[in-house]
Amino acid sequence: MVRLIASLGEYIYAQGDDGIYVNLFAGSTARLSGLTIRQQTRYPWDGAVRIAVDPVEPHRFSVFVRIPGWTNRQVMxxxxxxxxxAIGGRVAIRVNGRTVNPPLVRxxxxxxxxxxxxxxxxxTLPMETRRVVADSRxxxxxxxxxxxxxxxxxCAEWADNGGHALNIIVPDNARLRSxxxxxxxxxxxxxTGNVQAVKGGRxxxxxxxxxxxFAWANRGMGExxxxxxxxxEKARLVPAPLPGALARVLSSGGIEKKWTGYNDQNDDLSAVYDGADPLNSADESNLYFPYASRCRAPGVGGVRFQAAAANLVV
Structure with a gap:
């Protein structure tokens, strides 16, 4: 990352025998052979990009401006x-205030x-909120x-959504805004959008x-x-806490959960009573609690009831 940031200026523009290339959109100034080129933009928040071209002397050449694939139908x-x-807006290009329709080359x-x-x-790039779906396979x-x-x-993060993110549902007809x-x-x-969330079984x-x-994981541990x-059908139900008077779930050895990465959001002691069964031993799509990986000796989880007690040894 340090090397990338330090060399970012080398990627924004390029100059070749066939002309000048504008590869990235960022407020910047570059002094190339025979001309100065400047950009003003709030991209990626805004799709408006102003590119000033100032040659030392007037002459004919080409300026190649990259048109991102996402402006059409290509996610990647x-x-x-x-x-x-489908996207509603279109890419628009003007030179000195007049609309032009240049050919697209590579x-x-x-x-x-x-x-x-x-x-x-x-x-002007169309900055619309769009839904992406994956191949059915x-x-x-x-x-x-x-x-x-x-x-x-x-992404949806816990800090903005009432402490949870895995229970959110975005129906196809939900209206989204930015x-x-x-x-x-x-x-x-x-x-933002008026969507749905599964809470308390409803x-x-x-x-x-x-x-x-890019901005997530800056406000503490969470979903x-x-x-x-x-x-x-695809949403995760937030497990309702067990009534303390009826049952209690605990782990032995004083195991303390510590945040080590994205997948840890599935790692929780409430997996003992969330009512979801894994597809196989490698299934991490539901909650799980790996005792053996947390301590040198096998851990013991207990579910204690008023009338009886049952211990789970893993």
């Missing part, structure tokens, strides 16, 4: 993922003309949807907040989900 190379819905809009100091390219993502806005993938929140995570565009209305995936269920 290949057919593993696809957009569930993913770049080629704008060829005689450039002079003060020329301005204005690129990807069983983990079957019946689920991911949210994408512009180039960013989003808004910029300057005081959240140092300023991010969020996706499916209830829920006001979802989704944040860019996070990228692939959101489209129906209640």
């Amino acid at each position: 190379a290949g057919d593993l993922y696809r957009f569930q819905d 993913g770049y809009a080629r704008i060829e003309r005689e450039w002079k100091a003060g020329d301005l390219i204005e690129l 990807v069983k983990e993502d079957e019946g689920r949807v991911a949210l994408e806005r512009g180039p960013l993938v989003y 808004e910029f929140r300057p005081n959240l995570l140092r300023g991010v565009e969020v996706i 499916t209830l209305p829920h006001e979802m907040v989704a944040i860019p995936y 996070m989900q990228v692939w959101l269920p489209r129906s209640v």
